[in-house]
Amino acid sequence: MMWLNLSEIADMVQGVLEGADTAVEGISIDSRTIKKGDLFVAISGDRFxxxxxxxxxxxAGAAAAIVSEPISAPLAKVQVADTVEALAKLAAQWRRRLEITVLALTGSNGKTTTKEMIANILRRCRRVIATSGNFNNHIGVPLTLLSMREQHDIAVVEMGANHQGEIRKLCNIAKPDIALLLNAAAAHIGGFGSLDGVAKAKGEIFESLSASATAILNKDDNYYDYWRQLLTKQRIIEFSLSDEAHFRLLSSRGQAAELSLAGQSRTCRMQLLGVHNIANALAAAAASYAAGASIDDIVAGIESAAAVAGRLKVRRGIKGSHLIDDSYNANPGSLEAALSVLKQTSGEHWLALGAMAELGDRSVAFHARAGKQAKAMDVHRLFTVGDDAAIAADNFGKGGESFDSVDTLIPHIKAQLKPGVSLLIKGSRAARMDRLVSALSSTNETAH
Structure with a gap:
């Protein structure tokens, strides 16, 4: 189905049309995923x-391309100075054409899980488009917005950042009607300079809100007061695990959580593990409520939400062990949440920890604390990968071992695993701890 004419696109991105005006049906930055009739945007990075x-x-069937270099390929082109900027301009213009609600969310921890919960709730009552995976940066956000079509009535857009000003730029493109700020923690702190810097950067999500917009705030976060004063006339909805709020936890036992949802007391039987995921559920409930979901839809969406791959997903391990796969990423805050989940499991507790990245000059201190924290939270054995993570093993003491790579860890831990062990696997993406999960899984199914 025709989406836009190339002449329209050239006007929207302030580029020059070269070749015949033609209609395009979709957009891609990856030649391997091109569909017939797509617009290809030639993005350049450090390594490509x-x-x-x-x-x-x-x-592969592309109808046209946006380029910033002379190209002789046999297709129509829009010539621009910068293809990344052109992608952003096109997304901003397209967003303004559609009468669609944009719900944006950010935070240091829990973004993708919460985004998936929100989408799971809203699909019961609205026509939803949502960020694919965690494609939440200056490329992913425009592509999410450019996937919106007239049949959608709400977009759930995840926003990530590793430096000041990034969320501001994304919001200037997306112009959210509802903005959810989950938390601020020591993630990407090397790029922000300090925890205050993280909080300031996350708070940028509120800067572009109109007076008629809605802001969702975590009342438990240490930066709540700072974020609250950024808001003036906007509607504010709060969530909390322990304080009075529009959406709050009343009590929990096992996987059952009694929640107060806009004044209604409801019990949710959650599939997701950990108290931090109750906070994520409350955040998702508040945001979905702001977007028009009923309390019944909210409860059904929370209860049916399953763990995202690599985020506290329980799997059967070899030799009768159980794996807690939290290998997608790691920072000090998410490690603490994962250790709390591990502590609640039966059997002997082991932790395989890859280095936590982007911690700047505080990396040594954070890894040292991680080792001591693991010991204090009843971890019996600690296996680390990478130079910085080795500091955690040193501070863990007896039972701590360090390895240069996942490849050297795999045979060692395979030989050591035994029935009754619960092994938490965690690390930043660069550590590739997902390879350890694959090596130690007995099946591709999750454990029950």
Missing amino acids: NGHDFVEAAAA
Whole structure:
């Protein structure tokens, strides 16, 4: 189905049309995923140049391309100065054309899980488009917005950042009607300089809100007061695990949580593990309520939400062990939440920890604390991967071992595993701890 004409796109991105005006049906930055009729945007990065793949995109069926270099490929083009900026301009213009609610969320921890819960709730009552996976940066947010079509009436857009000003720029593109701020923690702190810097950057999500917009705030966060004063005339909805709020936890036992949802007391039987996921559920409930979901839809959506791959997903391990796969990413806050989940499991508790990245000059201190924290939370054995993570093993003391790579850890831990062990696997993406999960899983099914 026709989406936009290339001449329209050229006007929207302030580019120059070269070749015949043609209609495009979708958009892609990856020549391997091109569908017939798509617009290919030749994005360049530190280790690749999208212009090298324009011919491949044309061969795969691309109808046109946005480029910033001379290209001889046999398809129409829009020439621009910067393809990344052009992608942002196109997304901003397209967002303004559609009468669609945009719900944006950010935070240091829990973004993708909460985004998936919100989408799970809202699909019961609205026509939803949502961020795919965690594609939440200056490329992913525009692509999410450009996937919106007239049949949708709400977009759930996850926003991430590793430096000041990034959320502000994303919000200037997306212009959210509802903005959810989950928390601020020591994630990407190397790029923000300090925890105060993290909180300030996350607070940028509120800067572009109109007076008629809605802000969702975590009343438990240490930066609540700072974020609250950024808001003036906007509607504010709060959530909390322990304080009076529009959406709050009343009590919990096992996987059952009694929640107060806009004044209604309801029991939710959650599939997701950990108290932090109750906070995520409350955040999702508040945001979905702001978007028009009923309390019944909210409860059904929370109860049916399953763990996202690599985020506290329980799997059967070899030799009768159980794996808690939290390998997607790691920072000090998410590690603490994961250790709390591990502590609640039966049997002997082991932790395999890859280095936590982007902690700047505080990396040594944070890894030292991680080792001591693991010991204090009844971890019996600690296996680390990487130089910084080795500091955690040193501070853990007896039972701590360090390894240069996942490849050297895999045979060692395979030989050590035994029935009754609960093994938490965690690390930043660069540590590739997902390879350890694959090596130690007995099946591809989750444990029950």
